Amino acid sequence: MKIKIRNITKRFGYVLANNDIDIEISSKKIHALLGENGAGKSTLVKIISGHYNPDSGEIFINDKKLELGSTSSSLKNGIGILSQDPLDFQNLSIKESFIAGSKKFGENFNEKKIEIEINKAFKKYEIELSLNQKIRSLSIGERQQIELIRLLFENSKIIILDEPTNGFSLNQRDLVFKMLKTLSSEGYIVILVSHKLDEVFELCQEATILKSGKKIKTIPIPYDKNKIIDLMFQGEQRKVIQKKATKKNTSGKININLSKWGFSSSRGYITPLTVYNEGSIIGVVGLQGSGADLFIRDIFDKKIDVQRFIKITAPVRGNMVKENLAPIPKDDNYYTPSDRLERGLFGELTINEHVALASKGSKLISWKSINNSSNNLIEEYEIKGNPNILANQLSGGNQQKLQLALIPKSPGLLLLEQPTRGLDVKSTGSVWEKIIERSKSDISVIFSTTDIDEVWEYSDYIICFSGENITKISSKGSMKKDDIKFLISGLESRK
């Protein structure tokens, strides 16, 4: 079997999600679509599955042209997708979910026969589950296994896995991978979409690397890991470089106490107590879905203690100066989430109403004075909008600036979860201008990002995440930019 993808191009507004992509994939070789977030992998999968209609290009299955933009045509031609979250019915038993979800058995089904067929498939792929178990009681890995069997029952011949291992235990991953290898050897086409290199190396024999919507190269696997990483991350400067302010308050020190934190430190790099200069910018970097965002939230939720060294003068025997650790009060933790409209702002409230909510003091609202402060903030933060515009009418960049504008003026600990997510180059630059402006007077700024250029550009200290593990904590001065991509992609360093 063979699937040929020819000159696929798909544009969303100004974004070229797929740019003239050409790939040929045959059975017997498990193929990986490899690339960073935003490389165009998911768009390509959605074109193959018929959810998106490409602007141009063709797809052939065994030299037969596939009707594009139609999910039913893709299904008929044997394309089956295993998505990140299993699409199943939690309340049904395994058997019921097969009967409900499969056209194979038709209206007049014979339950005994179905049981026999499912059990046969389970035995073949070494799945040890009882058919009466509820889907709800299964682990994600087991649910994905069942989904795979269901795809086979639907006569899928081309199985595409869209980052399926999120939330898998190692054991579950082994089970699913074993099944995929068997399928591949039986002549099924198996395509794995992933940004996890270790996974690709374990399962695949071939990989196509995508970057910014373009195909970079198709390579055989195994392949030199360093070269793959260079291909995946090959640097075009995407962010506007902002001249960084030099003058800031670095007299004090802060301390991030990780000892009570749930995540492991399997790589052994981290020490539980970490001290930074006050006023510095700490970048937490990891791929999408890593623990970096959670790290920021956990500080805000006080699951991680951030403390300040406070100098106190003891009146005993002259003036002895002592340093004491004091936690930063919750009120001084200023947090901006990355999903701005879900957890940061109120979509159907105006800028005025947000400013009123964030304002301190009096119980009654004077809309006139609120309107004045809104106008000042709009000017100061260069927000494109008027005080009476709803938050959901603002662009992403302006929503982000509004989040920053609503932060109280008094110094605090700024916790910014992916502050420039989804922003274009220009908005990114102006958001950072505001953050840097603030950081001069704040206790500290801790931000998360998936972008190596961004973390390198703006941070004084860098914390690297691979999956849920911290792989490195270091000041920027004592690490190399090139190391970051290894530290976040789950591979050990170049050595």
Next chain:
Amino acid sequence: MINFNIKNLITSTTQIVLTAIGASLIIILLGASPIEVMTSIFDGAFGRPEKIVKTMLIFLPISLASLALIITFSGGLWNIGIEGQIVLGAIGASWVAKSFLGESVISPYIQLLVGVSMGSAWGLLCGLLKVKFNVHEIFGGLGLYFVGSGTIIYLILGPWSKKGVASTSGTDIFPQASWFPTLTSLNIPALPILIIGIIIISIILFLSFSKLGLKLKATGINPGSTNKFQFSSSGYIYLAFMIGGAIAGLAGVFQASVFYHKLVPSISGGYGFLAILVVLASGKRVIPTLLLTLFFSAMIAGGSQLQLRLNLHSSLISIILSSIVFFWLVVNSTPIKKNITNLLERGRNASL
């Protein structure tokens, strides 16, 4: 800005006309003349001073229930349990009226205190179920309503039954001292009207000018973001249920001690459910809600005239009422409203 408002006004007028046409068609189908029916209803509601007072007595509980719902809707809550909160208010009032306080002049004021507290507590219970036990407020509210209405039946047939007979027609009439004082021979319920006036002004101030009200509104829009603004959404869910329950409880007090002067099984009169329709149909805004409530009260008060004047069964009024609501919801739905706006726009452009 002004231009924009005129456009809105024209759209609303068109919607009202369309609703009236729809309702007229239903009346014609029922074999009557829309104009006769409407004049008869209007006359029945406002024709004489005592009729106006009667309409007012219907307006009181419905408007209170509507105001209670505006508060809970602001917090993003479906307070279906409002009927239960009305019932509890009525039970509270009856409790006082039946007690040793019943003969005292302070009885009405104690009734207010007890009824309002009990309605508020019933609302808060619904909020607690939601926040602490994750029971959706529709489910919890309905459950609490059934408990409340069961309790009424028990009280009427049991401890508070009429002397000698237990009848579902209600308890004995309360002692005169427990009735709310009225003005003139028309029995104008001055105190309730005054209280409603204060509540209306307070709610408008609360929702438009207080930070508490704004936080409540924010909770209703997106509870997920409240944490970031350093307040807890659950606190505002409790607050909404407590205020809503208190106002609904007040409606119950008025039903028992201003309208019936006794406790009857159907004390809430379905006004809570009617109020949900009223509030939704008027876009959860205070003034339109009150206007619509007045209209509905007039329809209900005047509806009883239908039988006498036009020999139509008085229950037809509920068919007419529901058809009005139905047509209004249709013309107020997004696709239809958009079409109306577009048509008007085109008409204006053509005439220019």
